[in-house]
Amino acid sequence: MSATSSISLLPRLSGPRWVAAHQHRTTGRVFGGFVAVSFLAVAAFLAVSAGADPKADFAQSADTGMTMLLQRVAGAGMLLPALVGAFVAGPLVARELESGTYTWLWTQSVSPVRWLATKLALVSAVTLSGTAVLVVLFRLARGALSAEAQFSLSWYDTAYEMLGPVQVAMCALGIGVGALVGLLVRKTVPAMVVAGITVLTVAWVFTGLLRKSLWPVETLVSKTPIESLHTPAVWDFADGMLTASGTRVLTETCWGTEGVGKTPEQCMADLGGVQYFADVHPESHFWPLQLIESGLLLVLAGLAVAVAFRVLRGRHAGAS
Template identity: 30%
Template sequence: MIWLTWRQFRVQALTAAGTAAAIAIYLVILGMQIRDSYDSDVAGCKSNCSSARQHFLGQYESQVILVSVVLVVVPALIGLFWGAPLITRELEAGTHRMVWNQSVTRTRWLTVKLAFIGLAAAVLIGLLSLLLTWAASPYDKVEGNRFGALSFISRNITPIGYALFAFILATAIGLLVRRTMPAMAITLGALAVIQIVVPFGLRPHFQSPVRETVAMSGDISQSPSINVGGTGVNVVDFSIPGAWVLDSENELFDSKGKQVTEDEIKDCSSGMNYTEEVACMAKKNLHFNVSYQPADRYWTFQWIELTGYLVLAGLLSFFCLKRIRHPLV
């Protein structure tokens, strides 16, 4: 049964292996370039280091984003071209009548295919994710945004669970729809929705966020931007090194807990340079509340999301194994 699965799967496997080898070579070259630039321009910086970091990020931003997108797209392609046709191909060609009437039961036939191809998907994405994590680690260290939607799903262990889930999900959809093209279309739509719901709807709530009150500082490097709106003054672009700040804007309050108005800070913007403005704002004892996920929760979130994808993949596998026992045509 394993030999039969390999015979049917070898073209896809060899194509994937060749593509993965090309991506791996590119990642090794990119990783060496990023490390050389980091060692010479960032780690060895002695003056104007902020500009050096920005130049370093700008130099490799497009390459890192491109490969990260590839690591998100490849699991979806595995689902589309490995999972969706797994059962529908047999049904459309009529070969299921011969395959499922041999000594090998339908359940065993599907179990071997899910295990064999699922393992191949996990190994493929695991290796690419490992290489991307290594290659981009200096970039990620400087950028400080490991919780970002694109970074999180393309680094470390989460991509492995996502790839397995995408493959099993597509197989289950194919089992229900029984036609390859509709199954591929539904799978693509479902994965697109998941890539919106999980990072923006579920991931921020894997653990209860930490909520703190932050005072406006006179330190320029720690001073966030101010946005004057119709209802009051808000803080924007506030960040905590390595953490995931969940609020895009935070209301600014005075010492009595009342939201600050434009008139109350007007004296800090007339005829002053930026350093003087920051110092003026700090003297007013202003503060804002911020919700965030601490940096030390990164690996906890990785394991939570990996586990979630593996559990869903297991449930879908169980459904497929139960469903295939019943007549499909």
């Protein structure tokens, strides 16, 4: 596409907004194209699900195909915030600082603050709105799957981020971290690496350490084995038996020498267990967990952006 036609697609942008949009138009088109293709794929699957016999071979093939696609999308979705952070840190911020091209805009009555704010506003509008659309499409497609297929996309596992606002908030964090790292590192490739690793590290901290503690865990107690454990509807952390005094005997206690030649139930009963227990997050905890995590991520994103502007002002206080 020629530069003239590109300009015609952005009639309402001017000044630094036009420059930023024009510089990164290819990336925007690729992301927009991916969102459009996703929309068409989900629309076609919903049409098949609504109009075909679910037991028909064609409908079952579509169900299987969409399940496999959503599994891959969920996996790729975990990398999207890191890619956003790397893009903002490198091509959006550090590359201009490294090459010195930012000075041209700054001599055209564009302040450093406006330069950065414009870039972040554009990338935020495109990335966050596009990610929100992807989340909605993912939820619609998963909801139309058969019950068996939905089991492979349980709400607390790989699909968790793509089922709610956490994915959008994580991308916002990627934008904030990317801006800060780009201003600090000022070298394109190193900034991309540092930003990507930083976002992945934060995501791992939430996924592996913090997420299950963001909302009070529910403890189930029963005289018989708890059947809801190890199912897609229940996220369980610890299970076992309680003694008469309330002491916990965890199932994994019987994985060692204590459990040789015994079932876990027999082993725990021999250790004094009298009733079963399990610490779980039922599916009803999905939205509280999502909203709290999203709020924390947005706070971190806001702090990163605030520090980025402070760094910018400190280093270029005399720029016009």
